[in-house]
Amino acid sequence: MMEGIKQSLKIIxxxxxLSDEFNRCLNDxxxxxxxxxxxxxxxxxxxxxxxxxxxSIEEVFNLLELxxxxxxxxxxxxxxxxxxxxxxxxxxxxxxxxxxxxxxxxLEKLEIPYKSEVTRLxxxxxxxxxxxxxxxxxxKITSEEMYIDVVKKKSGSLxxxxxxxxxxxxxxxxxxxxxxxxxxxxxxxxxxxxxNDLLNLQRDLQVKKRTLPLLYLLQFEDSAFDELRLYYRxxxxxxxxxxxxxxxxxxxxxxxxxxxxxxxxxxxxxDLLKEVYPTQNVEIFKQYI
Numbered sequence: 619m620m621e622g623i624k625q626s627l628k629i630i631x632x633x634x635x636l637s638d639e640f641n642r643c644l645n646d647x648x649x650x651x652x653x654x655x656x657x658x659x660x661x662x663x664x665x666x667x668x669x670x671x672x673x674s675i676e677e678v679f680n681l682l683e684l685x686x687x688x689x690x691x692x693x694x695x696x697x698x699x700x701x702x703x704x705x706x707x708x709x710x711x712x713x714x715x716x717x718x719x720x721x722x723x724x725l726e727k728l729e730i731p732y733k734s735e736v737t738r739l740x741x742x743x744x745x746x747x748x749x750x751x752x753x754x755x756x757x758k759i760t761s762e763e764m765y766i767d768v769v770k771k772k773s774g775s776l777x778x779x780x781x782x783x784x785x786x787x788x789x790x791x792x793x794x795x796x797x798x799x800x801x802x803x804x805x806x807x808x809x810x811x812x813x814n815d816l817l818n819l820q821r822d823l824q825v826k827k828r829t830l831p832l833l834y835l836l837q838f839e840d841s842a843f844d845e846l847r848l849y850y851r852x853x854x855x856x857x858x859x860x861x862x863x864x865x866x867x868x869x870x871x872x873x874x875x876x877x878x879x880x881x882x883x884x885x886x887x888x889d890l891l892k893e894v895y896p897t898q899n900v901e902i903f904k905q906y907i
Contacts, residue, residue, distance in 0.1 A: 663784025
């Protein structure tokens with residue numbers, strides 16, 4: 619499915635008569651985009667609201683993936699992780715500007731129902747995500763509550779865009795319950811990513827990021843994490859890197875804590891979705907977590 623989306627988006631980008639070199643740059647970014655989940659989630663909500671797919675509606679879902687690619691690139695630039703794209707940071711920033719411009723221009727051209735509301739959703743939830751990213755960049759999260767609030771805005775807003783977009787394209791409206799369920803899904807997914815990062819790559823640890831798993835270990839009363847606390851108290855970049863072993867993580871009970879938080883918000887999300895779709899099987903939404 620994603621390959622078909624990429625080919626469609628390459629054709630769209632090619633219609634704007636950009637220079638060959640810049641067009642190749644955009645195509646390279648599209649090739650690297652893993653995506654698919656956001657457009658798939660949006661399409662699921664569209665169909666569960668009784669929507670009938672047309673070529674124009676399908677293009678909106680494709681443009682959503684281009685929007686997500688744009689946000690991914692900007693986030694990586696801001697987080698200092700742009701090297702994974704294999705493109706200079708300044709060129710990446712320039713390309714991201716082109717991507718958001720293409721999306722807005724294409725939305726304007728499409729003949730779809732509720733177009734003004736669709737365009738508003740793209741911009742509204744982007745602004746919410748940017749606000750969440752600001753707090754993430756400030757790196758001043760000190761509690762579970764603050765972490766949850768930031769995730770709701772940052773990644774939660776993009777999942778909310780996908781969810782509400784599908785409903786609006788089908789019916790012209792959406793409920794606050796649908797938006798809230800998206801926020802809860804985002805919390806489950808973000809916790810999964812943050813915990814897996816700590817278990818494997820530990821990139822968040824090296825830059826002293828305050829994810830919920832790391833906050834748990836920082837506040838865990840055990841001398842095994844004294845070095846971790848000292849590392850986080852040090853100003854600037856540390857000269858030596860730190861590592862937390864998987865055994866330390868297991869001994870701390872972090873996996874149990876993460877599982878409990880995930881279960882809580884997954885159940886909250888499913889309960890809300892059952893209210894939105896009382897006659898349908900909402901377990902299908904688990905595939906997007």
